[in-house]
Amino acid sequence: MKVTFPHMGNLYICVKGMLEYLGIEVTMPPKTSKRTLTLGSKYGPEFACMPLKLNLGNFIEASELGAETIMMAGGCGPCRFGYYAQVEHSILQDLGYDYDIVVLEPPDKSITELTSRVRQITGKKSWWKVIQSIRYGYLKSRAVDTVELLSFKTRPRELLTGETDRALNQALKEIDRAQTVEELKLAEARGSEMMQDVAVDSNRRVIKIALIGEIFTLLEPFANLNIERHLGRLGVEVDRSIYLSEWINDHLFMGLLKGIRSTKEYCRNASPYLNHFVGGHGLETVGSVPVYAKQGYDGVIQLFPFTCMPEIVAESLLPKVSAAYNIPLMTLITDEHTGEAGMITRLEAFVDLLERKQYQNYQGARSQELEVRMS
Amino acid sequence: MTGYLGIDVGSVSTNIVFMNEEEQVLESLYLRTQGQPIKTLQKGLKTLVRSLPVSTVIKGVGTTGSARHLSAVMVGADVVKNEITAHAVAATQQVPGVQTVLEIGGQDSKIIILRDGVVSDFAMNTVCAAGTGSFLDQQASRLGITIEEFGPQSLKTKTPVRIAGRCAVFAESDMIHKQQMGFELPDILAGLCEALVRNYLNNVGKGKEILGPAVFQGGVAANIGMRKAFEKELGLEVNIPEHYNVMGALGSALLAKEAVTKGNKTLFKGFSVAEMDFNSGSFECSGCPNLCEVIEISEEGTIIARWGDRCGKWSNALASEQVQIS
Numbered sequence: 001m002k003v004t005f006p007h008m009g010n011l012y013i014c015v016k017g018m019l020e021y022l023g024i025e026v027t028m029p030p031k032t033s034k035r036t037l038t039l040g041s042k043y044g045p046e047f048a049c050m051p052l053k054l055n056l057g058n059f060i061e062a063s064e065l066g067a068e069t070i071m072m073a074g075g076c077g078p079c080r081f082g083y084y085a086q087v088e089h090s091i092l093q094d095l096g097y098d099y100d101i102v103v104l105e106p107p108d109k110s111i112t113e114l115t116s117r118v119r120q121i122t123g124k125k126s127w128w129k130v131i132q133s134i135r136y137g138y139l140k141s142r143a144v145d146t147v148e149l150l151s152f153k154t155r156p157r158e159l160l161t162g163e164t165d166r167a168l169n170q171a172l173k174e175i176d177r178a179q180t181v182e183e184l185k186l187a188e189a190r191g192s193e194m195m196q197d198v199a200v201d202s203n204r205r206v207i208k209i210a211l212i213g214e215i216f217t218l219l220e221p222f223a224n225l226n227i228e229r230h231l232g233r234l235g236v237e238v239d240r241s242i243y244l245s246e247w248i249n250d251h252l253f254m255g256l257l258k259g260i261r262s263t264k265e266y267c268r269n270a271s272p273y274l275n276h277f278v279g280g281h282g283l284e285t286v287g288s289v290p291v292y293a294k295q296g297y298d299g300v301i302q303l304f305p306f307t308c309m310p311e312i313v314a315e316s317l318l319p320k321v322s323a324a325y326n327i328p329l330m331t332l333i334t335d336e337h338t339g340e341a342g343m344i345t346r347l348e349a350f351v352d353l354l355e356r357k358q359y360q361n362y363q364g365a366r367s368q369e370l371e372v373r374m375s
Numbered sequence: 376m377t378g379y380l381g382i383d384v385g386s387v388s389t390n391i392v393f394m395n396e397e398e399q400v401l402e403s404l405y406l407r408t409q410g411q412p413i414k415t416l417q418k419g420l421k422t423l424v425r426s427l428p429v430s431t432v433i434k435g436v437g438t439t440g441s442a443r444h445l446s447a448v449m450v451g452a453d454v455v456k457n458e459i460t461a462h463a464v465a466a467t468q469q470v471p472g473v474q475t476v477l478e479i480g481g482q483d484s485k486i487i488i489l490r491d492g493v494v495s496d497f498a499m500n501t502v503c504a505a506g507t508g509s510f511l512d513q514q515a516s517r518l519g520i521t522i523e524e525f526g527p528q529s530l531k532t533k534t535p536v537r538i539a540g541r542c543a544v545f546a547e548s549d550m551i552h553k554q555q556m557g558f559e560l561p562d563i564l565a566g567l568c569e570a571l572v573r574n575y576l577n578n579v580g581k582g583k584e585i586l587g588p589a590v591f592q593g594g595v596a597a598n599i600g601m602r603k604a605f606e607k608e609l610g611l612e613v614n615i616p617e618h619y620n621v622m623g624a625l626g627s628a629l630l631a632k633e634a635v636t637k638g639n640k641t642l643f644k645g646f647s648v649a650e651m652d653f654n655s656g657s658f659e660c661s662g663c664p665n666l667c668e669v670i671e672i673s674e675e676g677t678i679i680a681r682w683g684d685r686c687g688k689w690s691n692a693l694a695s696e697q698v699q700i701s
Contacts (some may be wrong), residue, residue: 033664319582349459353494
């Protein structure tokens with residue numbers, strides 16, 4: 001049984017690590033590319049959001065490499081993603097791809113529903129082993145997040161353009177290659193070292209922007225047209241409202257691990273603007289703006305795929321939140337277009353806006369200081 | 376005489392402005408790009424150099440517009456800025472205290488909100504081209520009038536017809552229906568202006584606080600019918616600056632002045648670039664399934680810039696020696 005699953009940024013490193021820990025053979029689709037999108041938009045329904053099309057393209061490309069079983073997340077919220085696994089499976093069947101599918105989603109009636117689904121993949125492995133493998137996958141996601149966080153800091157400050165990306169790729173490769181918990185620890189340490197070795201100008205003034213919005217678009221660089229890299233090169237330190245390890249802790253471990261950042265904080269801050277779950281990460285998106293404003297971020301960019309309902313709800317509420325906290329906000333909607341010029345123009349203009357504002361505040365603070373001294 | 380050049384190479388028009396030390400526009404050019412940015416820019420520079428005194432010294436150059444990176448590497452620009460910042464800078468200089476900039480160009484439209492002289496919010500049209508200059512052009516020619524007659528004709532209206540403005544396709548079919556029912560041309564034209572203004576305010580201006588003084592610029596500002604429709608809908612006086620159709624270029628000239636006053640010497644290569652041999656070529660990178668189309672710009676046979684690659688393999692290869700441009 002060769003298992004495959006869709007790409008979402010660096011998710012593959014953790015899930016592949018977890019499955020291989022159990023001795024399961026994994027066949028990954030090639031990294032999401034224009035070909036993936038072409039295949040997905042050819043066979044996917046026109047009105048569906050881009051993640052469905054990219055998933056579908058991933059599965060077709062994985063099948064070409066011999067994948068037989070799809071492992072896919074599900075859901076039961078108002079977001080359409082909840083039924084994507086079933087829709088994608090049925091499209092693939094129509095096209096003649098003979099796939100088995102295992103959907104991991106919260107059980108309807110009893111926990112045995114979920115455990116029997118997990119058994120379809122893990123076979124007769126003991127539950128202890130399964131739990132250990134999940135822990136291992138989680139550790140991988142922590143390692144991935146560690147080096148990514150470092151890249152957010154170094155990219156806007158790097159002396160030689162492109163050095164951060166080179167180091168990050170190398171670090172991620174090391175983490176991906178690690179086979180045991182011990183190797184993983186070493187790989188994480190080496191990866192962090194590589195990131196810290198990138199030559200930077202630590203005195204450079206940077207702008208801080210938080211990226212918020214829909215999880216897939218935030219995590220998959222193909223879907224967001226490499227926004228983190230573009231912003232980094234414009235001298236912007238970014239943060240993302242969602243990281244892999246947090247998502248795993250919040251959703252798979254039910255927040256069992258304490259002391260790490262949780263998206264629950266966003267939900268608490270969404271009130272009074274939004275007091276209700278609206279599907280996907282709509283609630284978190286609204287609540288993340290106050291959180292970032294309080295942390296001193298200069299601006300916020302909301303990202304989501306065209307037709308994404310939860311984020312559209314959030315989009316209509318965000319101007320109020322942004323005005324209340326005096327933090328500039330821009331919304332970018334992505335779809336099948338792969339030309340980056342339009343996005344870069346908007347990013348540049350947004351960064352200009354923030355720079356001028358920062359400069360004004362700086363001048364204001366200086367003149368106040370002078371006044372105080374004079375009096 | 377000393378002064379500054381501002382260059383705006385957009386999809387429809389290429390504009391060049393020469394500005395003196397007192398920030399007055401002495402020369403301005405408005406050319407059609409016609410899909411050939413390199414040639415058009417060279418033609419523009421040739422025309423401009425003829426109208427300037429021989430002793431003119433260019434102290435700084437700024438570029439903007441969708442071909443800003445291309446034109447920057449060609450002429451050697453001191454500042455490369457996006458259209459939004461350039462338009463905002465120009466509007467602030469032309470109408471001090473401006474709080475709203477309505478800009479409608481050939482292929483795009485934008486709104487810029489300024490407070491205390493600084494951009495505080497902006498938006499650009501995203502997926503829809505309804506309400507841009509190209510659509511007006513197309514409808515004028517369908518109705519058999521020139522675009523210059525469009526505005527004055529529309530003012531003769533007594534009762535503007537209501538036309539669906541949400542989408543260019545809907546607007547066109549709605550217009551045809553009204554025309555076939557026997558409405559007069561001025562009423563249809565005025566109705567179209569009102570529909571476009573509604574569409575602009577709903578799509579681009581949605582959720583923005585539009586306060587006066589307001590400025591209307593971009594090629595479409597030449598259309599008096601559009602100005603009246605804006606004034607009627609907003610209940611505000613709408614100013615049209617003298618250089619409304621070259622505001623992007625003026626903004627980049629102003630930014631160039633700012634850039635060189637910080638003490639930098641201009642990177643301008645001189646007007647001889649108009650005679651130089653520039654070539655752009657492209658190839659498909661086969662390094663991964665993205666198959667990026669990489670564009671190469673060469674000057675007299677030497678590659679001076681590359682862009683278009685997602686991973687940065689090609690643009691970075693030059694970046695180590697050259698200024699990063701994309």
